[in-house]
Amino acid sequence: xxKLSVQPQSPASDSDEIYQADDQRIAIPARFxxxxxxxxxxxxxxxxxxxxxxxxxxxxxDVTFYVHKYPLISRCGYFSRVEFQFPKSNLNCDIxxxxxxxxxxxxxxxxxxxxxxxINLKVNTVAALRCASEYLEMTEALEDGNLISKTEAFFTxxxxxxxxxxxxxxxxxESLSPxxxxxxxxxxxxxxxxxxISQEASEVINGEKNWWFEEMSTLRIDYFTRIVTGLRAxxxxxxxxxxxxxxxxxxxxxxxxxxxxQWNITxxxxxxxxxxPIREQRIIVESLVSLLPSEKEAVSCxxxxxxxxxxxxxxxxxxxxxxxxxxxxxxLETADVNDLLIPxxxxxxxxxxxxxxxxxxMHNVDVVQRILEYFLLYEQQQQxxxxxxxxxxxxLLDNYLAEIAKDPNLPxxxxxxxxxxxxxxxxxxxxxxxxxxDTYLKTHPSLSDHDRRRLCKVMNCGKLSxxxxxxxxxxxxxxxxTMIQIPILHT
Numbered sequence: 001x002x003k004l005s006v007q008p009q010s011p012a013s014d015s016d017e018i019y020q021a022d023d024q025r026i027a028i029p030a031r032f033x034x035x036x037x038x039x040x041x042x043x044x045x046x047x048x049x050x051x052x053x054x055x056x057x058x059x060x061x062d063v064t065f066y067v068h069k070y071p072l073i074s075r076c077g078y079f080s081r082v083e084f085q086f087p088k089s090n091l092n093c094d095i096x097x098x099x100x101x102x103x104x105x106x107x108x109x110x111x112x113x114x115x116x117x118x119i120n121l122k123v124n125t126v127a128a129l130r131c132a133s134e135y136l137e138m139t140e141a142l143e144d145g146n147l148i149s150k151t152e153a154f155f156t157x158x159x160x161x162x163x164x165x166x167x168x169x170x171x172x173x174e175s176l177s178p179x180x181x182x183x184x185x186x187x188x189x190x191x192x193x194x195x196x197i198s199q200e201a202s203e204v205i206n207g208e209k210n211w212w213f214e215e216m217s218t219l220r221i222d223y224f225t226r227i228v229t230g231l232r233a234x235x236x237x238x239x240x241x242x243x244x245x246x247x248x249x250x251x252x253x254x255x256x257x258x259x260x261x262q263w264n265i266t267x268x269x270x271x272x273x274x275x276x277p278i279r280e281q282r283i284i285v286e287s288l289v290s291l292l293p294s295e296k297e298a299v300s301c302x303x304x305x306x307x308x309x310x311x312x313x314x315x316x317x318x319x320x321x322x323x324x325x326x327x328x329x330x331x332l333e334t335a336d337v338n339d340l341l342i343p344x345x346x347x348x349x350x351x352x353x354x355x356x357x358x359x360x361x362m363h364n365v366d367v368v369q370r371i372l373e374y375f376l377l378y379e380q381q382q383q384x385x386x387x388x389x390x391x392x393x394x395x396l397l398d399n400y401l402a403e404i405a406k407d408p409n410l411p412x413x414x415x416x417x418x419x420x421x422x423x424x425x426x427x428x429x430x431x432x433x434x435x436x437x438d439t440y441l442k443t444h445p446s447l448s449d450h451d452r453r454r455l456c457k458v459m460n461c462g463k464l465s466x467x468x469x470x471x472x473x474x475x476x477x478x479x480x481x482t483m484i485q486i487p488i489l490h491t
Contacts, residue, residue, distance in 0.1 A: 039111075039112075039117075041108075044062055044063055044064065045063065045064050045065075045066065046063060046064070046065045046066070046104075046108055046111070047065075047066040047067075048066065048067050048068065048111070048115060050068070052068060054066040054067055054068055055068055055069055056068065056069045056072070056095070057095075058095045058096075058097060058107075059095070059096050059097065059098075060096075060097045060098070060100055060103060060104045060107045061098060061103050061104055062104075063104035063107075065104075065107065065108075065111060067111060071111075071114040071115050072111075072114055074114075074142065074143065075113075075114050075138055075142055075143055075146055075147070076110075076114070076136040076137060076138055076142070077136070077137030077138070077139060077141070077142060078135065078136040078137045079095075079136070080137075080142075082095060099135075100132055100135055100136075101128055101131035101132045101135055101176050101179045101180075102125070102128030102129065102131065102132045102176070105125075105128075106125070106128040106129055106132045107132065109125070109129060110129070110132060110133065110136065110138075110147065113147055121150065121151065121154045121158075123158070123159060123165045123168045123169060124168055124169075124172055125172070126151055126154050126155055126159060126169065127155070127169050127172045127173050127176055127180055127185050128172060128176060129147065129151045130148070130151040130152065130155060130183060130185065131176050131179035131180060131183060131185075133146070133147035133148045133151055134148060134179065134183060135179065155169070155185070155188075159189070160188060160189070160192045163192065163193050163196040163197065163200075163212070163215075164215065166189045166192045166193050166196075167189075167193060167215050167216075167218075167219065169185065169189055170186065170189040170190070170193070170219060170223050171218070171219065171220075173185055173186050173189070173223075174220055186223065186226075187226075189223075190223060190226040190227050190230060191230060193227050193230075194226075194227050194228075194229075194230025194231050194233075194234060195230070195234065197212050197227075197231060197236075198230075198231055198234040198235070198236055210240065210243070210244070212244075213243070213244055213247040214247070216244060216247075216248065217247050217248045217250075217251040217252070218251075221252075221283060221284050221287050221288075222287070224248055224287075225287050225290075225291060228241060228244065228245065228291050229291070231244075232291075232293070238293035238294075238295040238297070238298040239295075239297065239298060241291070241293050241298065242292065242293055242295075242297075242298030242299040243299075245288050245291055245292060245299065246299055246300070246303050248288065249284075249288055249303065249306070249307065252281075252284050253281065253284065253285070253306070253307075253310055254281075254310075278314055281310065281314045282314035282315065282316055285307060285310045285311050285314055285316055285320075286311075286316050286317070286320055288307065289307055289311070289316075289320055289323065289324060290320075292327070296327075296330050296331055300331075300334065301328060301331040301332065301334045301335045301339070302334075302335070302336065302339050304324060304327055304328045304331070305328055305335060305339040305340065305342070306339070307324055308321065308324040308325065308328060308342065308367070309342050309343070311324055312342065312343075312364065312367070313343070313345070321367075322370075325367060325370050325371050325374060326374045328371050328374070329370075329371045329372070329373070329374025329375040329377075329378060330374070330375070330378050332371060332372070332374075332375040332393055332396070333375075333390075333392040333393050333396070334392075335396055337396060337399040337400050337403060340368055340371075340396070340400050341363055341400075341403060341404075342363060342364040342367050342368070343362070343363065343364065344360075344361045344362060344363060344364045360409050361407060361409050361410055361411075361414075362404070362407040362409070362410075363403075363404050363407065363410075365404060365410070365414050365415075365418060366414075368400065368418065369417070369418055369421065372393070372397065372418070372421050372422075373421070375393060376421070376422075376423075390422075390426045391426070391428065393422070393426070394422055394426045394427045394428075394432075395432060397418070397419075397421070397422060398427075398432030398433050398435070398436055399432065399436075401415065401418065401419055401432075401433065401436035401437075401440075402432070402435055402436040402439050405436050405437075405439035405440035405443055406439060406443055407443070408443055408444065410440075412440075412444070412447060412451045412454075412455060415440055415455070416454065416455050416458055419433060419436070419437070419455075419458045420458045424460070427460075427463065428463070429463050429464070429465060430459050430460050430461075430463040430464055430468075431463075431464060431465050431467075431468045433458065433459050434459055434464060434468050434472065435468075437455060437456060437458070437459060438475065438477060438478075440455070441455075441477040441478070442477060445477075449479060452477075452478070452479050453479045456478060456479055
C-alpha cells in the first residue's frame with residue numbers, strides 16, 4: 001500500500017489541509033465532519049446532508065450511498081487503495097461493495113462512524129461491524145480508536161462476559177462467513193459459552209431440563225457441535241450432554257413413529273428443492289450421533305431408535321447406522337415396540353425402497369434383527385441369563401412380531417428367522433409368540449402347508465397357557481399336526 005500523508009496548506013489558507021499521495025491532492029476543509037450531522041434516506045439510497053457536495057457514490061447490494069471521499073479515506077484503508085492504486089479510474093463513478101459483510105445496514109453505521117455521527121454498538125450487530133471494519137481495513141494505523149479496535153473491545157469485554165450475548169452474536173455470525181470464522185468470532189463465542197455453561201450448569205435438578213438447553217437448541221448445528229465438544233472437554237457429565245443433545249434433536253428432527261413416520265415419508269413431495277432439507281437433516285443426525293457420550297445411560301433407547309430411523313431415512317453413512325444399531329442393542333430391554341417400527345423407506349429426490357429386490361415391506365426387519373443380535377452378544381459377554389433384560393426383550397420381540405405380522409408383504413423366512421433368534425430359555429411363556437404367529441397366518445391365508453408347519457415349529461407348545469391352548473386347539477389356521485399336539489402336551 002502507498003504511504004499516505006497529510007501536509008499543511010500554504011499560510012494563506014491555514015484553515016484547510018491537503019491529503020497527498022504521489023501527485024494527487026485533495027483539499028480538505030478543516031472541521032469537515034462537524035458540518036455533516038444528518039442524512040437523507042429512502043428505500044434504495046442514502047445521502048449525507050452537507051454544505052459540501054458529495055463526490056462519491058458507493059453501491060452496497062441494492063442501496064446507493066452518496067458520500068464524500070475524505071471521511072472514508074481517512075479511516076478506511078480499503079478506499080485508500082481504491083483511490084490511489086488506480087489513478088486513472090473515475091472517482092465519481094460507483095464503487096460496488098456487494099460482498100461487504102452485513103450489507104447496507106452495516107455500511108450505513110460505518111458511514112455514520114466515519115462522519116462522527118454518534119453510533120451505539122449493539123450485541124446483535126457488533127459481529128457484522130467487526131467483519132465489515134476488517135473488510136474496509138479500518139485499522140489503528142489510520143486513526144486511533146478506529147472501528148476495528150472499538151468493535152473488538154466491545155466484543156471482548158461486553159459480549160464474551162455474557163453467555164446470552166455470546167449466543168446472540170453467534171446467531172448473527174451465520175450470515176457472516178467466512179469473515180466471522182477467520183476473525184475467530186465464532187470460536188471465541190463457542191469457547192466462552194462452553195466455559196460458562198460448565199461453570200454454572202453442572203447438573204439437572206429434579207430431572208428438569210437445564211436453563212441453557214433451549215438457548216442452545218436455537219443454534220445452527222455446527223455451532224452447537226463446537227459448544228458440546230467444548231463441554232465434553234471440560235468434563236461435563238454424560239447425562240447433561242446427552243440431555244442437551246436430546247433436546248436439540250427434539251427441536252430439529254421431525255416427529256412421528258411407526259406407521260405415522262412411514263406415511264410422512266411416502267406421502268412426501270419429490271421436488272428437486274426438497275433435497276436441501278434432506279441434506280440438512282442428514283447433517284444434523286450425523287452431527288448429533290457423533291456427539292453422543294459413550295456411556296449407556298447418557299441417552300434413552302427411545303432417542304437412539306429415533307436417531308436410527310432418521311439416519312436410515314436420510315441415508316446416513318453405513319458406519320453411523322451400525323453404531324446406532326450397536327448402541328440400541330445395549331439398552332434394548334428399555335425399548336417400546338412402537339419405537340422399533342422402523343420404515344423400510346429412505347428419502348431422496350424420489351422416495352425409494354431400501355431394498356429393491358423385495359416387495360413393499362412396511363418395516364425394516366433387518367435392522368431389528370441386527371439390534372437383537374447386538375443385545376444377545378452383549379448379554380453373553382455379561383454372562384447374564386434369565387435376568388430382567390432378556391425376559392423384557394422376549395416380550396418386546398413377541399409384541400414386535402405381532403405388529404410386523406400384519407404386513408401382507410413380509411416373507412415368512414424373515415418372520416421365522418427373527419422369531420427364533422432368542423434362545424430357548426429366554427421366554428417363560430410362548431403365548432406372545434403364538435399370538436404373533438396366528439396374526440401372521442391370518443394375514444397370509446395363502447401360505448403353503450409346508451411354510452405353516454415350519455413356522456409353527458418355532459413355538460414351544462408346552463409353554464402355552466391354558467387359555468392359549470384352548471384357542472389353538474380350535475384354530476384351523478394352524479397345521480393339523482400342531483392342533484393335535486397341543487392337547488396331548490397339556491394332558
